[in-house]
Amino acid sequence: MEFVSSSIPQVGPAGLLLRAILGSLLGICFLVGFIVLRRWYRARYFRRRNERTVALRSWWDNIVSGKISALDWRFDPLDCDIVESILLDNIEMSTPEKLPPLLDCFRISGLLDMRIYEARNSHGWKQRTALLALGRTRAAEAVPALAEGLDSRLRETRIAAVRGLGRTAIPEAAIPILDRIVAGHLDAPERSLKNALVNCCRSSPGMLVNYVAETQGPVRELLARVLGELASPELGEELLALAADPLPEVRASAARALGNSTTSYTLPALHTLATDPEWFVRLRAVVALGQVENLGKIRILLHAVCDVNRHVRQRAAWALARMEPQLEQILEDVVATKDEYALQAFISELERSGAIEKIIGALDGSGTCSQTALMEVVAGARKSVELTGKAAAAAAGAH
C-alpha cells in the first residue's frame, strides 16, 4: 500500500484514507438519519391526513353541493389533495345519474381548470399526473388537453395521455387517438392503445368501422382486434361486410359479434365463417354458434367437429355436447361422419359434461340392434380416448 500511503500527505493533513473514513461515516449517519426522519415525517403526515380525511368526509355532502365554499378547502394543499382524490374515486365509481354533481364540484372548485393547466403547461411527472387525473374525471372538456399530450415528444407523456383518454371512457376521446393512429403520428405501446380504444368505443363500436375501412396493414389489425372485442349486433348489416373482410382478424371479430345476434342472417353468416380458411376465424365462429339458440346450428357444428384443427373440433364438440335433448341423435350423426377424431372429441366432451352416463343408460334400455351397435362404438371411443391420452404422454416421453 506504499503508493497509497505515499499519496496521503499530498492530499492534505487529514489524509485520503481519513477523509474516506469520515465520508463513509458521514454517509452512514446521513442514511440512518434520513431513514429515521422519513419514518417520523411519514407517520406524522399520515396521521394528519387521516384526521383531515375524517373531517372532510363528515362535511362531504356540503362540499359536493357547494354549501361549503371551495375557498374553505381549495387552498390548503392537504385538503385540496384529499378532496380531489375522493372526488376522482367517486367519479370513477359513479353511475351516470350521480356523476353530474361530482363533476360540477370538480369544475366549480377550479380543480378541473387547474389540472387542464398543468396538463398543458407542466412537464415531467406533474404533467403526467395531471393527464391521468383528467382522464379519471371523465369530463368531455378534458379531451382537448389530453389530445395535446398525444403529441408530446416524450414517450412517457404520450402513454399517460393515451391512458388518460382511455379512462374517460367517452367516444369523443377515441377520435384523437384514432386520427393519429391512422395518420401514423402516434408512437405508443400497442396494448395501451388497444385498452384505451376498447374503453372509449365500448358504447359505440360503429365508429371503428370507418377507421378499419380506411386503414391497411398493422394499424388495420390493431383496430380489428379492438373491434373484435367490441363488435355487437347493433352494427347490423355492417357485420356482414366485416364477415367478408379480407383481414382474418376482422372476420373473427365479426364472428364474435354474430354470436350475440339473432337476425335472419346470423346462421348463414356463421356458416360461412365456420368454413373460413383461417382456423381462428373458424374457432370464433364455432364459439359463436355455441351461443346461438337455433337448432339449425347442429348441421354446421357437425361439420366443424370434423375440422382439421383440434381446437375447432374440440370447441364444436363442446357446443354439441351441451344440446341436451338432441344428444342421442347428435351421437348417431357424429358416428355417421366416420371421423374418429370427431367421435373422440365428442365423447370426451360428453364425459366432461357428465352426459355420457345418461346416453349409455338410454341406449342400454332400448335394446335395438342399431342402439347396441352404437353402444359398442361409444365404448370403443371411450377406450380410445383413454388410450390416446396415455399414448400422447408416452410419445412425449420418447423424445
Place this chain on the structure above:
Amino acid sequence: MHFLTISNDTLFVYYVLSNVIYLGLLVVAIFKNTRHRHRLGSLRLELIKASPFTPPITLIVPAHNEERSIVSSVGALLGLDYPSLEVIVVNDGSSDMTLEKLRESYHLQIARILYIADIATAPLHAIYRSSIEPRLFVLDKEAAGSKADAINAGINAATSPYVCVVDADSILEKESLVRIMAGVFSDPGRVVAVGGIVRVLNGSRVVGNQIEQVRLPKRPIEVMQVIEYLRAFLIGREGWAGFNMLPIISGAFGVFQRDLVKQVGGFRTHAVGEDLDLVIRMHRRLREENRPYHINFIPDPTCWTEVPTDWKSLARQRARWHKGLIDTLWPNRDMLFRARFGRVGWLVLPYMWIFEFFAPIIELVGYTTIILALIQGMLSASFFLQFLLFGYAFATLISIGSVLLEEMTFRRYGDWREVARLLIYCLFEHFPYRQLTMVWRLQGIWQYLRGDLQWGEMKRVGISAHPPA
C-alpha cells in the same frame, strides 16, 4: 516493487473499486426505483386485470418430493390475481406422495393434449388435467436429477406466450403476476424477460400459503441473509437492469418469453445455476442476432422463499451458488470483451469474473499478504487499522443503502424495532459473516474443480412451520 506491496495496493484498489461500483448501482437503483413508483401511480392494476388484451401466462412449478406442501402451494398459485392463468406442475420423479396428493385433491384425469418436446427432457409418464380446475395440468415425468429438466418439460407443455417459473416451496403475493407483467406491458416488443424480487420468508407469519404478517427472523444467520437479499435485489439487480445488463433472474420467480426460451434451448439440464445460465444465453442469442431487447427487473412483485437456518445448509447453498457462477462464466468466456456482445461482454461479465468469481481468492490472498506485510513491518499498524475501518464503513454504507431502498419503496418491515434491528445487523454483517462467505465460496471453487456438481440438501423448516407472530 515488493510482491507484498503490489498485492496490498491491488487489494486496496480492488476493494475500493468494488464498493464504488456498488455505490454507483445504489444511485442508479434509487433513481430507477423512484421512476418505477411514479409509473405504478399511473398504472391501475385493476385495468390490467380487466383488459381483454392482457396476455395469458403459464406458471411452471417443478416439484420433487413436495408432498407436504404441494396441494396448498398449487391452491395458492391458482388463487393468484391474474385474468388468464395456466398452472403446470411438473412432478419430477417424486418418490413420495406428491402426485397422489395432487390427483386426490384436484381430481386429475389423463389428458389428451398436444405435447411437442421442443426441448429434450427425460421421458414423461403421463399428462394430467384437473377435472375441477381446468387451469391446472400436471406432468408426471421421470427424474433427470435436475430442476432445469422439469422446467423444460413445463415449457414444452405451456400454451401461453409467457412462462413464469416458481419454486413449489415459495409463496407469491396475490398481485405479483400482474405486477411483474406490468414490466412486460411497458414495452412488450422489447422486454423478453422480467425478474421479481425474492424475499426471506423466515420469521413471517404464513396463513394458508399467504403471508399474513411480515416479520424479521429471530436468528442472526437469517437476518444477515435478509440484508444480503435486499442488497442483491434492490441494489444489484435493479442497478444492472437499469443498464439492460441484468445477468440473472432468480429461478424462484421470473417471467420469460416462452418462444425465446425455446430458441435458446431451454434451461441447461446439467447447469448448477440454471437461472444465471439461461439469462446469459439469452443475452448472447439476442446480441448475436442484433435484436433490440430488454431484460428487466421489477422490484415490487414479490416471491417469499425460505432461506437456510443452519450454517451447514447455508455453506452448501453458497458453495453451490459459486459453482453455478463458474459453471456459467466458463462456457461463456468467449463473450468477454467482444464488440458484438456490447456492454454485457465489456462490463457485466468482466465484473462477474473479477468481483464475483475471483472475489474469494483475491480476499484470501489480500488477508494473507496484509498480515505478512504487518509482520514484516512493511505496513504501518495505524494505516492498516484505518484501511480496515474504511472498508468496514464503506461496506456498511452500502448495506444501509439497501435498507434505505426498502424503506423508500415497500416498507415491508413496518415496525420501528424491525428496521432498527436491520440497521444494527448492517453493522455486524462484515465480520465474521463476510469472511465465512468467502470460505464457502472457496469451497465452491474447490468442489467445481474436483467435478463435484451436486446440489446438496438444504434443511428446511417448511412454510407451515413458520410460527404466528
